[in-house]
Amino acid sequence: MKAGTNFQRILPFLLLTGIPLIFLLLFFYVPLASIFAYGLADERGRITLKYIWAVLSNNYYQGVLSFTLYQAFLSTLFALFLGLPGAYILSHFTFPGKKIVSGITTVPFVLPPILVVLGFVLFFGNSGVLNGFLMKLFGREEPVIRVLYSLKAIILAHGFYNFPICIKIVAAVWGNVSAHEIEAAGTLGAGRRRVFFTVTLPQILPGILSAAALIFLFCFLSFAVILVLGGGPQVTTLEVEIYRLAKVSLNLRDAGALALIGSVLSLCIMYLYTFLQNTVHSGYISGSVSKSRPIASMFRGWKGFFLFLYIALIILLVVSPVITVIMRSFQYRFGWGDQIRFGFRWYQELFSQNSLYGTTAFRAIRNTFINGMMTVLLSLGIGTLFAYVLNKQNLKFKRLIDTAVMLPLGVSPIILGLSYIKIIQALPIEIKNQWILISLAHTIIAYPFVIRSVSAVFRRIPQSYINAAATLGASPVKIFFTVYLPLLRPGLIAGAAFAFALSAGEMNAAIILSGEKSITIPIAIYRMIGSYNFFGACALGVILIIMCSGAFIFIDKIGGVRE
Amino acid sequence: MNLNLQNIKKQLGDFHLQLNLSVSKGELLTFLGPSGCGKTTALRIIAGLLQPDAGEIYLEGKPITHVPVYLRNIGMVFQDNALFPHMSVEGNIGYGPRSRGWKKIQIKNRVGELLDLVGLSGYEKRKIESLSGGEQQRVALARALAAEPSLVLLDEPLSSLDAALRKRMRKEIRRIQQALSLTVVFVTHDQDEAFAVSDRIAVIKDGRLVQIGSPEELYEHPANEWLGSFVGTANKIPCTVVSEDEKRYQIDSRIGPFTVSKSGVKTEFRSGEKAVLFFRPQHVEILERRKDKEASPWILKGIEYYGKYQRLELESEGITIIAEKSNTDKILPGTELFCRTDPDNIILMTY
Numbered sequence: 064m065k066a067g068t069n070f071q072r073i074l075p076f077l078l079l080t081g082i083p084l085i086f087l088l089l090f091f092y093v094p095l096a097s098i099f100a101y102g103l104a105d106e107r108g109r110i111t112l113k114y115i116w117a118v119l120s121n122n123y124y125q126g127v128l129s130f131t132l133y134q135a136f137l138s139t140l141f142a143l144f145l146g147l148p149g150a151y152i153l154s155h156f157t158f159p160g161k162k163i164v165s166g167i168t169t170v171p172f173v174l175p176p177i178l179v180v181l182g183f184v185l186f187f188g189n190s191g192v193l194n195g196f197l198m199k200l201f202g203r204e205e206p207v208i209r210v211l212y213s214l215k216a217i218i219l220a221h222g223f224y225n226f227p228i229c230i231k232i233v234a235a236v237w238g239n240v241s242a243h244e245i246e247a248a249g250t251l252g253a254g255r256r257r258v259f260f261t262v263t264l265p266q267i268l269p270g271i272l273s274a275a276a277l278i279f280l281f282c283f284l285s286f287a288v289i290l291v292l293g294g295g296p297q298v299t300t301l302e303v304e305i306y307r308l309a310k311v312s313l314n315l316r317d318a319g320a321l322a323l324i325g326s327v328l329s330l331c332i333m334y335l336y337t338f339l340q341n342t343v344h345s346g347y348i349s350g351s352v353s354k355s356r357p358i359a360s361m362f363r364g365w366k367g368f369f370l371f372l373y374i375a376l377i378i379l380l381v382v383s384p385v386i387t388v389i390m391r392s393f394q395y396r397f398g399w400g401d402q403i404r405f406g407f408r409w410y411q412e413l414f415s416q417n418s419l420y421g422t423t424a425f426r427a428i429r430n431t432f433i434n435g436m437m438t439v440l441l442s443l444g445i446g447t448l449f450a451y452v453l454n455k456q457n458l459k460f461k462r463l464i465d466t467a468v469m470l471p472l473g474v475s476p477i478i479l480g481l482s483y484i485k486i487i488q489a490l491p492i493e494i495k496n497q498w499i500l501i502s503l504a505h506t507i508i509a510y511p512f513v514i515r516s517v518s519a520v521f522r523r524i525p526q527s528y529i530n531a532a533a534t535l536g537a538s539p540v541k542i543f544f545t546v547y548l549p550l551l552r553p554g555l556i557a558g559a560a561f562a563f564a565l566s567a568g569e570m571n572a573a574i575i576l577s578g579e580k581s582i583t584i585p586i587a588i589y590r591m592i593g594s595y596n597f598f599g600a601c602a603l604g605v606i607l608i609i610m611c612s613g614a615f616i617f618i619d620k621i622g623g624v625r626e
Numbered sequence: 627m628n629l630n631l632q633n634i635k636k637q638l639g640d641f642h643l644q645l646n647l648s649v650s651k652g653e654l655l656t657f658l659g660p661s662g663c664g665k666t667t668a669l670r671i672i673a674g675l676l677q678p679d680a681g682e683i684y685l686e687g688k689p690i691t692h693v694p695v696y697l698r699n700i701g702m703v704f705q706d707n708a709l710f711p712h713m714s715v716e717g718n719i720g721y722g723p724r725s726r727g728w729k730k731i732q733i734k735n736r737v738g739e740l741l742d743l744v745g746l747s748g749y750e751k752r753k754i755e756s757l758s759g760g761e762q763q764r765v766a767l768a769r770a771l772a773a774e775p776s777l778v779l780l781d782e783p784l785s786s787l788d789a790a791l792r793k794r795m796r797k798e799i800r801r802i803q804q805a806l807s808l809t810v811v812f813v814t815h816d817q818d819e820a821f822a823v824s825d826r827i828a829v830i831k832d833g834r835l836v837q838i839g840s841p842e843e844l845y846e847h848p849a850n851e852w853l854g855s856f857v858g859t860a861n862k863i864p865c866t867v868v869s870e871d872e873k874r875y876q877i878d879s880r881i882g883p884f885t886v887s888k889s890g891v892k893t894e895f896r897s898g899e900k901a902v903l904f905f906r907p908q909h910v911e912i913l914e915r916r917k918d919k920e921a922s923p924w925i926l927k928g929i930e931y932y933g934k935y936q937r938l939e940l941e942s943e944g945i946t947i948i949a950e951k952s953n954t955d956k957i958l959p960g961t962e963l964f965c966r967t968d969p970d971n972i973i974l975m976t977y
Contacts, residue, residue: 530708
């Protein structure tokens with residue numbers, strides 16, 4: 064009797080935990096294990112390190128690995144260099160337009176990498192906007208700056224992409240440094256420099272380091288930027304190399320070995336980031352937080368000059384590539400002399416579908432939309448169930464489940480895609496619709512973000528609401544529908560919008576899995592860049608921007624929750 | 627008996643709750659005790675939010691110990707009022723009847739009726755966030771009453787309100803309880819509040835029932851020293867029993883002899899036994915002149931002004947007592963005074 068009631072009580076919970084865990088097992092852990100096993104086992108199925116060793120002792124792969132780490136290191140330094148002044152300004156000053164400035168710094172967060180790359184090529188390229196302007200200015204025939212297709216371009220793009228992370232994390236920590244502590248140090252006879260090094264820096268350093276670890280991780284895993292702006296054996300990273308091995312050389316053995324090495328490294332970096340984040344001095348605010356001063360006090364003297372320079376640089380970096388993409392989408396080449404004209408040609412072709420461009424673009428838009436919706440449906444289900452389970456009190460194995468659930472964040476989409484390729488090779492049936500695989504991969508990428516946005520709301524639902532509903536006669540099922548669901552709505556909507564935007568902009572898993580039929584917008588843009596149809600790529604980019612920002616505006620309208 | 631708790635036991639970490647009590651129909655019983663004493667735990671067990679380790683709960687004669695919360699038909703008002711922010715006033719009050727499958731028209735009428743009762747007629751469509759703290763608490767009460775529960779539980783319902791509003795609301799609660807002759811269990815740590823609203827009070831300490839009775843009983847005849855001090859300011863003087871007769875004990879103490887009438891003393895004392903004299907500040911009579919030869923004088927140490935009366939802190943032979951005196955004349959600190967307490971107003975307690 065007692066055992067029976069206990070089982071009945073546990074059963075719904077088992078189902079709730081079981082469904083998402085089985086999904087995770089089937090579409091993340093099993094494929095991943097199979098590709099790692101492929102890199103670890105010989106023909107007879109015995110465990111061997113010979114493939115790993117072969118890859119590690121290969122000069123070429125050594126070069127790829129060291130370049131990957133080297134570019135990530137330089138990119139991180141550059142992103143910190145760009146972000147730290149912004150963090151100082153945003154945490155110490157109030158000024159008109161502060162909201163706009165901090166809004167601008169979130170732009171790179173929501174932009175798909177392929178768009179950033181496109182904007183960079185068009186803005187910093189040899190015949191790009193910047194060079195066009197400089198050539199006119201100096202009266203030269205040749206491009207003034209040549210940065211594309213080199214390490215410089217990669218670092219520039221990574222810096223652009225990641226400096227907002229630095230601003231966000233460091234500004235939060237810097238703003239928390241107590242003004243009283245600084246004043247106290249002052250009264251104890253410490254000069255400004257001494258106060259900074261003995262009071263401020265020790266408190267913000269963990270924030271800076273954890274931002275650095277996160278940026279390093281992103282640059283380590285960066286794909287689209289390297290694929291387009293890098294190239295050639297010298298400027299290749301691990302991700303691009305795995306992609307090339309899987310898709311071009313069809314060498315899954317080396318790809319598997321590299322994937323294992325790459326995953327170990329990325330998980331180590333992720334662990335380092337988590338560790339550093341836990342050391343960040345947060346929450347405890349003794350006395351008053353440093354007060355924001357009006358920025359007018361900053362504008363005097365040489366400081367003002369640097370401030371002006373900084374804001375100009377940020378606007379140049381963030382705004383110009385995006386605007387360039389939008390402008391160029393209304394341009395096309397015409398006639399013998401390749402004259403550039405303005406018009407709606409690309410958009411017209413898109414809707415008339417009587418050209419190769421039109422049909423490809425239309426198919427890409429349709430696929431991207433379908434993938435996005437599938438990802439939303441799946442990741443919302445999985446993410447909400449996990450959020451519910453992880454927020455349960457007295458959860459057994461909570462740490463274990465938590466780690467298992469968050470691990471996909473540390474495995475690159477390329478490796479995830481590669482593992483799917485390995486699995487479908489082993490399946491007896493042929494999968495014709497790669498878009499299903501792409502949607503599954505996108506779900507694995509997106510659901511941790513759904514968990515985060517749903518959990519944020521979940522934790523704010525007081526237990527007393529649930530108790531109140533129960534005393535008022537509502538059964539657990541009724542409570543779920545009448546209390547939990549309506550209250551979770553903002554979190555669900557935010558999660559859905561996030562999942563959609565992530566899926567729509569994601570190229571890495573998509574490109575490794577896609578065939579001709581399952582082309583998505585980012586892949587189409589990548590191909591158009593390859594065939595020098597920049598203007599057409601821009602038009603498609605604008606549609607991607609509209610789709611993604613549409614999703615985010617939708618959140619804002621609904622009054623979603625931002626963490 | 628409407629509610630009956632029989633040998634309820636619950637262990638939570640180091641804490642043990644053990645309770646045995648019953649509440650009559652139409653009675654307002656208060657659980658009073660310091661925080662952490664187990665009063666809220668007891669309430670949660672009655673509601674069904676917490677399962678007892680042992681014992682049985684009867685509601686209107688039926689055992690409900692293993693009935694899930696949502697089938698118990700017990701209304702509850704929570705400390706933080708727990709109104710659903712995503713529903714209107716109407717939606718909140720109608721939630722209970724809706725869950726129990728009432729008809730729409732019935733629900734509508736019931737909501738109107740309850741809003742009348744709590745003085746918020748016409749508030750049906752209002753949003754919860756647009757209500758003041760007091761209004762929210764009224765809606766929470768109305769919501770708990772909506773499905774005509776056989777028992778209403780109030781878990782420190784006034785703790786989030788300011789002092790003036792608390793006083794108004796506790797009158798409201800008492801009025802509504804009496805008008806509908808509701809059976810109510812009220813939880814509070816505030817002794818004034820408990821005294822103002824209760825038919826009976828159950829004082830709980832460390833998971834045990836210390837005493838249950840009317841406010842007067844608790845105040846005038848506390849079961850022990852701790853409870854006596856908990857329900858009001860008290861004077862305690864260590865003493866020795868010298869002799870006894872039919873009606874009285876003769877007592878000796880550092881500050882002189884006392885006479886205590888036996889009527890208010892619950893335990894038996896023998897001569898030579900150590901004990902504690904217990905009396906309230908308002909029972910101390912201040913005398914200008916010495917009446918009793920042996921009584922030693924008190925030195926006035928301090929005065930606290932309370933408007934209608936003043937509280938005097940008096941010291942003699944290292945013993946401090948508090949006396950209350952009407953505010954007619956002024957005495958300066960340092961003055962020597964003589965005091966007297968009626969034998970009927972002194973309780974002798976175990977040492």
